[in-house]
Amino acid sequence: MSNKIQKESKVKVKAESPGDAKYILRLFVTGILPNSARAIKNINAICDQYLKGRYELEIIDIYQQPSLALTEELIAVPVLIKKFPLPEEKMLGDLSNIQEVLKGLSLVK
Amino acid sequence: MKPLRVKKSYTNNFKFPKSPTGIQGLDEITNGGLPKNRPTLLLGNTGSGKTTMAIEFLVNGIEMFDEPAVFMAFEEKKDELVLNVKSLGFDLDKHIANNKIYIEQVLINPDEMRETGMYDLEELFVRLEQAIYKVMAKRVVLDSLDTLFYGFDSKILRSEFLRLLSWLKEKEVTAIITSEIGDVFLTRQGIEEYVADCVITLDNRVTNQIATRRLRIVKYRGSIHGNNEYPFIIDEKGISVYPIISEAVQQESSSKRISSGIESLDEMLGKKGFYEGSSILISGTAGTGKTSLATSFAYSVCHVKKRCLFCAFEEAPNQVVRNMESIGFDLAPLIKSGILTFYYSRPTLQNLELHFLAIKKIINEIKPAVVVLDPITNLMTEGSNSDIRSMLTRFVDFLKIQKITVMFTAAITVGSIERNPSDEGISSMVDTWMMVQDIEVDAERTRSLCVMKSRGMIHSNEVRMFKISSKGIILMPISTNKKINASESKRRIKEHQNLSTSKESSGLKETAR
Numbered sequence: 252m253s254n255k256i257q258k259e260s261k262v263k264v265k266a267e268s269p270g271d272a273k274y275i276l277r278l279f280v281t282g283i284l285p286n287s288a289r290a291i292k293n294i295n296a297i298c299d300q301y302l303k304g305r306y307e308l309e310i311i312d313i314y315q316q317p318s319l320a321l322t323e324e325l326i327a328v329p330v331l332i333k334k335f336p337l338p339e340e341k342m343l344g345d346l347s348n349i350q351e352v353l354k355g356l357s358l359v360k
Numbered sequence: 361m362k363p364l365r366v367k368k369s370y371t372n373n374f375k376f377p378k379s380p381t382g383i384q385g386l387d388e389i390t391n392g393g394l395p396k397n398r399p400t401l402l403l404g405n406t407g408s409g410k411t412t413m414a415i416e417f418l419v420n421g422i423e424m425f426d427e428p429a430v431f432m433a434f435e436e437k438k439d440e441l442v443l444n445v446k447s448l449g450f451d452l453d454k455h456i457a458n459n460k461i462y463i464e465q466v467l468i469n470p471d472e473m474r475e476t477g478m479y480d481l482e483e484l485f486v487r488l489e490q491a492i493y494k495v496m497a498k499r500v501v502l503d504s505l506d507t508l509f510y511g512f513d514s515k516i517l518r519s520e521f522l523r524l525l526s527w528l529k530e531k532e533v534t535a536i537i538t539s540e541i542g543d544v545f546l547t548r549q550g551i552e553e554y555v556a557d558c559v560i561t562l563d564n565r566v567t568n569q570i571a572t573r574r575l576r577i578v579k580y581r582g583s584i585h586g587n588n589e590y591p592f593i594i595d596e597k598g599i600s601v602y603p604i605i606s607e608a609v610q611q612e613s614s615s616k617r618i619s620s621g622i623e624s625l626d627e628m629l630g631k632k633g634f635y636e637g638s639s640i641l642i643s644g645t646a647g648t649g650k651t652s653l654a655t656s657f658a659y660s661v662c663h664v665k666k667r668c669l670f671c672a673f674e675e676a677p678n679q680v681v682r683n684m685e686s687i688g689f690d691l692a693p694l695i696k697s698g699i700l701t702f703y704y705s706r707p708t709l710q711n712l713e714l715h716f717l718a719i720k721k722i723i724n725e726i727k728p729a730v731v732v733l734d735p736i737t738n739l740m741t742e743g744s745n746s747d748i749r750s751m752l753t754r755f756v757d758f759l760k761i762q763k764i765t766v767m768f769t770a771a772i773t774v775g776s777i778e779r780n781p782s783d784e785g786i787s788s789m790v791d792t793w794m795m796v797q798d799i800e801v802d803a804e805r806t807r808s809l810c811v812m813k814s815r816g817m818i819h820s821n822e823v824r825m826f827k828i829s830s831k832g833i834i835l836m837p838i839s840t841n842k843k844i845n846a847s848e849s850k851r852r853i854k855e856h857q858n859l860s861t862s863k864e865s866s867g868l869k870e871t872a873r
Contacts, residue, residue, distance in 0.1 A: 279483070281482040284482065289477070289478070313483055317487070326468065326481055327481050327512065328480060328482050331476070342474045342476045343474065343479050345477035346477055348475075351474055
């Protein structure tokens with residue numbers, strides 16, 4: 252696509268907090284297309300509120316790293332993947348439904 | 361890659377750009393192929409041949425038109441797909457190795473996904489674009505859309521699908537998108553009504569336990585196309601569609617004659633025999649010598665070095681060869697030299713139209729001067745009479761255009777014409793109609809032959825006895841004694857035509873005795 256963005260492809264946020272399990276999250280986005288932009292905003296807010304200090308978030312732009320999206324067998328974006336703690340969970344969409352995201356992250360039942 | 365703009369030209373003598381499919385018959389119906397650089401929807405139920413047709417479109421594109429291709433498979437696994445189409449003669453492995461086709465296998469597992477809000481299919485576009493770029497594809501197939509729609513939010517999918525269509529146009533690829541019929545499309549959401557430039561439906565219908573595949577072009581923007589349903593077959597050479605276009609609008613009639621193979625019969629037919637390119641029907645009850653007469657004709661045709669196609673629907677070719685040898689027709693060397701070709705098929709194997717399609721294929725291959733169908737009545741058990749008539753008419757027209765003489769034999773039972781109007785249908789359609797029958801003379805069965813009609817020639821009205829000997833068919837000279845029998849046979853013919861009353865016939869019988 253023409254509207255590829257020159258953007259930092261990986262945003263690594265490292266934080267440690269003793270006691271609780273550490274979360275490893277991956278968010279696949281398509282540059283700054285509306286859905287993706289919203290997803291980035293939402294995940295940052297959620298992490299800030301619920302996982303402060305115990306998460307590692309990697310944001311992957313599929314325009315720039317297409318091979319990574321291939322290995323995950325994606326066709327729709329944005330997708331948030333909870334790599335750890337297991338089980339792995341995939342969440343499709345802009346993460347605006349916070350209750351669903353929290354369920355996916357096993358933060359609520 | 362920056363998307364290229366489609367350059368559109370508007371000229372007065374504008375010819376709609378098309379991408380030929382190379383599929384036999386389909387390019388005729390579509391008047392040149394699918395719309396170039398536009399997406400076509402190929403709809404049909406499971407097992408209707410969508411994937412096969414799509415693959416053939418791609419393979420022909422590579423082999424005939426040097427257009428590389430991308431196949432995006434949502435349903436089948438890559439190696440399964442390669443294996444499945446191998447039986448149709450498509451060597452995908454070779455094309456993959458030569459970088460002419462790229463198969464992108466897309467696994468769809470939306471069930472594992474938790475939906476958290478709005479999303480789009482941008483990743484699909486990215487993958488497709490990469491695939492197109494890899495081989496510089498001009499043709500693209502997405503197979504099938506239902507799998508894509510399955511599980512995803514249909515509202516999002518619809519808008520994404522529209523985006524996909526315009527995206528494909530932008531990429532300047534000719535695309536086929538397959539989909540189940542009536543499930544997501546055509547009825548429920550009606551997407552195709554306004555978005556696709558070309559919609560083709562495939563169908564595999566079963567009537568009388570015989571399945572027939574049919575194809576129809578529902579719409580084709582910017583182009584004329586055939587509106588009918590066209591039968592098609594999938595065999596070891598791929599797909600062939602049989603266009604039922606009124607083939608013989610203006611056929612030229614030949615004044616050349618062709619011998620029937622029996623001198624005295626030629627005498628009866630204006631002293632010269634049949635017209636070349638005419639249609640001949642021999643009807644009669646079982647055991648009256650129809651096949652022998654037909655073979656005699658085929659035999660003589662082969663001996664004047666003309667190719668003949670013998671379509672046997674009752675007996676297997678080797679059985680015909682053995683049987684005909686006993687009456688002096690040695691067919692084996694003719695088959696060996698290739699001048700006589702046999703087509704043998706069980707009538708119940710497929711319907712009449714598909715038989716004709718198969719025969720037509722052979723005709724196009726070997727270009728015979730004469731085609732014999734023995735017997736045509738066996739084919740008529742399948743399908744309704746009006747269907748049969750129109751199919752036969754089209755087939756005869758097709759032969760006439762190619763100036764091929766055709767001989768049908770028809771097995772009838774006494775008085776069956778009333779019961780079986782299809783036979784009447786043929787007899788009015790053919791140029792020459794001969795009837796053979798058994799008559800009883802002094803507790804002995806004798807075969808007789810008469811020419812019921814023969815267009816464009818002065819033909820004999822006699823009913824002639826004939827003998828099938830070890831040296832072929834011999835028509836007996838007319839004797840006074842036989843003349844009485846002739847009237848007896850005439851009576852029977854009349855009976856067939858339902859012209860005589862039972863009272864008259866019993867009177868005649870008495871005279872005969």
